[in-house]
Amino acid sequence: MSELTSARVSASTRTVERALGLLADVAEHDARTLSACARSTGLAPSTALRLLRTLETSGFVTRSAAGTYRPGNRLVRLGALALGRQPLVDRARPSLQRIVDHTGESAYLVIRGGLDTAIYLDMVEGTHSIRHTSWVGRAIELEDLAVAGALRGERTEAGYLAQRDRLEPDVTAIAAPIRWAGGVAGALNLLGPTYRIDDATMHDYGRVVAREAGVISSHLAAEAGAPAHLEEVR
């Protein structure tokens, strides 16, 4: 029965899955070449070409004169639409900005992705010349990162979670959960070079991050309706 179900479970069209895989591949690696797409998705070049052409005529990818593929206007548009439907982005922007104003480090808005992933949804870039570069759109495995704890709603009594050199060496992360109706809507996450953040400043920054996460939380609480991406909870 196991194989029967596993065969049955598919309920999914191979062609479309492959095309979506290609779309993701192009979106993740800018200026991708056909053969690179074919290799990384495990498709025959001719198949990849045909599917990419389909994506191209549909406007989801563009092909430059050099022959490389990049995200197309249609994807950008749908992305803007989907992001516009994420109410957290608007709510969090001022807080991200205030964190940057206070700390000079890059500040991110993070939400849950699948089961064990987090998505970096938005950022305000830090002002130091050495700073964390953009991770917007990146998805990471949660594992036991600071931001993972925050997304699970954990907090120290200080209101934030911090971790040094965990995800990447020399990067210190400070995270705090954005709460909503008993659940967690997302998290704020500050990322900066470890050498610039000693224990005292870490605590200082942590309090700022925690405070801003609290600000957003109370905004959410004051509003009717649920953040779209939490709807399924009800």
Add this chain to the structure above:
Amino acid sequence: MSELTSARVSASTRTVERALGLLADVAEHDARTLSACARSTGLAPSTALRLLRTLETSGFVTRSAAGTYRPGNRLVRLGALALGRQPLVDRARPSLQRIVDHTGESAYLVIRGGLDTAIYLDMVEGTHSIRHTSWVGRAIELEDLAVAGALRGERTEAGYLAQRDRLEPDVTAIAAPIRWAGGVAGALNLLGPTYRIDDATMHDYGRVVAREAGVISSHLAAEAGAPAHLEEVR
């Protein structure tokens, strides 16, 4: 032979096109129901269901407990990625903010979409209680709108284009082109209710919009590299 060529011309997989159509449909109308998707895309319900399931297992759409479809995490993620690759978004944000600070009206960043469409990429929302509501992600036909002229690089000697009650009644639009290397990278667009914008304020706002477009233009000129979505021009 006519049917032979028309069959040949496709060079495009029907299945994928249909799936992408469904994806766009879901992204455009939030909380879409299966039958609505099937109807608006002209698919048999069973076909639409199977394709939507594929999109669902791939994470491009989510299905709520109520059975309605909405943009999934994967789409949000790819959207954030694609938008992050649009250098204009970062560059334009401060200008949009300054326009809103000065005018109180909603300000948009617009880029060319396909041949005759424009995409509302980003916005900063106005502060008046009656204001233009979000169009982020929306695509419009260019026709002879103010923003269309701006995207073609047209300018009056005052540096901006304005139009009353054209796209929608009671909406006044003020637009100015963001120039780059002899081409047009995009446009800034202010939208507000006509009753609040008489000729004098229109001119005042127009100067602000034109100035900010100029600021972005000179930033672009000062940088190496091209905005990604203009690459094909070279």
Add this chain to the structure above:
DNA sequence: AATACGGTTCTATTGCGTGGAAGCTGAGTC
């Protein structure tokens, strides 16, 4: 010149996408 590699076109094969039919559920109506 020789080689290798990426891109493209073409085509026979058959895998699989398709849509109609038929159950199923739940909501609305009398």
Add this chain to the structure above:
DNA sequence: GACTCAGCTTCCACGCAATAGAACCGTATT
């Protein structure tokens, strides 16, 4: 409760169209 209707779902036989390999071309690389 009985009836109806609409939306959702499953199933399946049919036949279209997606597939991958072979062959060809243009372009770097040595």
